[in-house]
């Protein structure tokens with residue numbers, strides 16, 4: 001069976017067996033303890049954990065470590081099987097950061113598509129008042145899964161970009177820990193599967209926030225949510241550690257921090273967040289898991305637990321997490337803008353450092369999610385000040401972009417359209433933030449569709465638009481072929497206006513009284529027409545993304561062969577042939593001689609790379 | 620410089636358009652509380668600033684897009700402008716000042732919103748999956764409608780018997796989560812209704828299956844009508860135990876999970892249940908009698924009916940006296956067809 005030679009499928013096979021073994025083990029222990037053998041919660045939870053371990057063994061991502069432990073030699077070979085081509089290459093184990101980056105990207109697109117289809121399902125339900133076809137429990141499950149699966153998809157997209165780009169941009173031949181990199185990626189597969197399996201375990205009705213006591217009472221699907229996120233968090237921690245070490249240890253000669261492409265600065269900032277904050281969401285979920293499994297009472301009011309504590313732990317990660325999404329997207333914007341306006345990035349150091357500033361301030365604002373939660377009231381005002389402070393470094397980015405565009409000779413290929421659209425949408429998202437930040441107005445806005453509109457605008461402007469820009473922009477680098485410009489533009493011109501309708505509509509119905517996370521709304525609020533418009537806009541976005549997928553699939557096969565540097569960019573990755581040779585710069589050391597964004601300065605050089613390597617045959 | 624002036628004019632025009640547009644749009648529900656006044660003022664200030672800043676960035680962007688864009692046949696790069704430190708400092712310091720000022724305003728409005736009136740009318744608001752109960756401790760009145768006198772501050776003492784809920788009447792603007800736990804977890808929300816009328820309290824914190832429907836009527840009346848209503852309520856406790864039982868069941872959210880017409884909600888229907896034989900989750904059987912019903916309410920987790928989730932929480936029964944439970948039993952007994 002040839003397909004079982006691919007890491008993914010061996011892994012899945014192992015996962016099934018591992019799950020059964022884990023379940024059997026718990027049942028055996030229960031039998032020996034003389035308690036009823038079948039108790040779904042512990043049996044499934046342990047089964048899922050064993051399944052994950054087995055999956056990792058099955059993919060082969062731990063083989064080399066076992067060999068090292070036994071003192072056996074390993075090769076420096078990237079791929080488990082170098083003969084694989086096309087899509088198959090991405091279904092198999094590889095230690096090449098470019099392959100792993102694309103693996104992340106593909107898995108991100110799968111997750112985003114799944115999450116998007118959940119959204120379309122319940123948006124259809126919300127098109128009109130009353131319950132049409134989704135019963136409240138199923139509605140809650142879809143709504144909850146939409147949120148968390150989208151978050152995973154976005155984090156996977158972030159990892160895709162940092163994995164693919166960071167080593168290329170700093171002149172490294174790979175990540176600092178290639179095996180750990182593969183390990184971190186593959187963890188996401190069982191994590192995603194377990195998370196989605198919650199549908200078959202009764203779902204869960206808490207939203208992605210999983211607040212107890214509701215999450216303490218929810219069906220078994222809740223545990224699948226916790227385990228899925230937990231494993232996912234482990235992957236984020238390992239992945240960000242790898243990025244940090246890569247940035248600090250693997251830069252080419254001359255690549256001082258202030259000469260790195262500015263995207264790398266955002267990868268640095270986001271990795272610091274992921275490495276230090278993810279533990280807290282993991283911990284908060286683990287505590288509820290233990291409540292359910294062992295009857296511990298951390299958040300159980302009946303036994304003296306406190307429900308607010310959970311929210312502090314949860315938001316301590318989950319607020320900074322949004323900066324992981326958007327900083328990466330803003331990095332893409334800052335990276336692409338100079339290329340398409342042919343001018344230096346205005347105030348490079350300010351832009352670079354503002355990312356770190358946002359990350360830093362981002363650690364001190366979490367309780368703005370809790371202004372109405374019933375936490376100590378004296379906390380509200382200090383958190384209002386810290387929250388509004390985020391506007392300052394964010395403003396620096398906007399002003400610097402405008403400074404970059406001013407007098408620039410702009411051209412409007414698809415990536416640039418998504419950059420410009422992204423800026424405007426992120427602006428809408430950013431500006432709808434302060435009303436939530438000032439406590440008094442937030443008392444009205446909290447838990448309404450205003451918030452839904454606000455964070456969808458920040459996510460679309462801060463991640464989705466830039467992610468599409470990045471895919472179009474680096475598509476020729478990844479595949480050696482150009483995407484179809486006409487369909488790219490169609491994608492943009494459908495998505496931008498539809499998004500504005502959706503987001504402004506959400507904000508308006510929220511102000512008027514539409515609560516978050518409800519399956520049905522009151523006709524008396526007078527928002528039915530807006531709800532219909534939001535749903536239609538949602539479907540237009542879906543159609544535009546459909547066009548994007550067709551464009552990618554077709555262009556990867558039949559697209560025009562791309563020039564070496566179609567955007568005439570100064571960035572080091574574009575000085576290599578496309579697709580990039582397997583070991584990047586390994587045989588072709590390069591040196592940094594000048595500034596990254598000196599467009600318009602005659603005779604300036606950024607890097608010297610010599611001799612230019614041959615395109616690799618296998619890539 | 621010429622370009623800069625044109626772009627600034629564009630920004631000014633867009634700002635005016637934006638502010639006019641936002642004034643035309645229907646954006647907030649009716650304003651019906653004293654607290655809403657300050658909040659709405661802050662909202663309108665926010666909206667104006669948003670309109671200006673959006674116009675500022677988008678105006679300069681549009682100007683660059685249309686005026687500076689690459690002309691056909693031009694292959695040269697743009698000007699080599701690396702940055703400008705005074706500008707950077709300017710657009711760091713000015714926004715810093717603005718956000719500090721906004722936070723200060725926000726704190727001031729919050730102070731107004733939280734202002735305490737020592738003569739406030741006290742109402743205990745109890746949220747349960749998925750219904751509200753309102754108790755007036757000074758008048759011994761319990762109701763499923765929140766009735767408030769106009770122009771008098773009410774202090775709502777919020778508590779929950781199960782999960783987290785959130786008290787929100789959009790017309791009053793203010794919102795507060797309702798927490799389970801002991802007295803320390805009771806939270807106060809102060810509202811001073813200013814308009815006579817009928818509103819709805821809508822639970823704003825996801826609280827499970829029927830969250831969307833966790834609403835209750837709110838009626839704001841003149842002071843004298845309020846006194847009359849209180850007297851009526853005190854007199855309205857029925858003589859008949861069955862009717863009393865029905866009232867207790869309504870007030871304690873029992874009927875959101877238990878139907879009285881045979882339909883299946885979250886819990887078993889009460890129609891014909893008394894005297895029937897039921898199978899429990901552990902396989903045992905039970906005849907539904909007074910003792911079993913009493914136990915189901917006081918210690919719901921002890922025995923779970925087969926096919927139902929353990930959705931009843933002990934908190935529900937806690938505030939029921941033995942007499943009230945006896946009334947509920949009488950009510951359940953009466954549900955036969």
Ligand SMILES: [Cu+2]
Nearest residue numbers: 318319366369
């Ligand atoms: Cu936040």
Ligand SMILES: [Cu+2]
Nearest residue numbers: 822824826830
């Ligand atoms: Cu609710």
